[in-house]
Amino acid sequence: MSLQPRPGAEIPALTVRVARAGNPHGTAAMWIRDRLDGLFSDEDFTAW
Template sequence: MSLRPRSGEQVPSLTAQIARASNPGGTTAMWVRDRLDGLWRDDDFAGWYPRDGRPGISPAQLATVSVLQFLLGLSDRQAAEAVRCRIDFKYAMAMELDDPGFHHSVLADFRERLAQDDRADRLLDLALAR
């Protein structure tokens, strides 16, 4: 899979409206989006993916899902299901409500890429700097 960077992705208005209406007090996923948005950008992951091939899922979105997965104690299957089914996860990832999400194996692949070299440390340093 190749990287096709997205930039400045905003939460779709219908997703935001329904997420706020159904969760007026917010959720952990909404808190993560509202407070931690911008910690990573797809360009930060450019060296992790080849330039050719079918476009992959946004690595910044996968990093967000990984944070939510850790915070909520979810398995890969549960996290992928939450992306498919939960409005607050779609909000956190700036997805349209009808976005089908991704297969759970994508998260293992992302963690594998993250474990190479000192990538995790570099992402943490970048997040702390921002």
């Protein structure tokens, strides 16, 4: 199996607004993305 590197996915502004409106306190997935996004990059795993 081969994975191709790709840039981080940007979330459209309207999607962010709708998600925040529907979940004012956030969700576990939103919390994780907000805090851990960008922690790792594809280059960190090239040797694997």
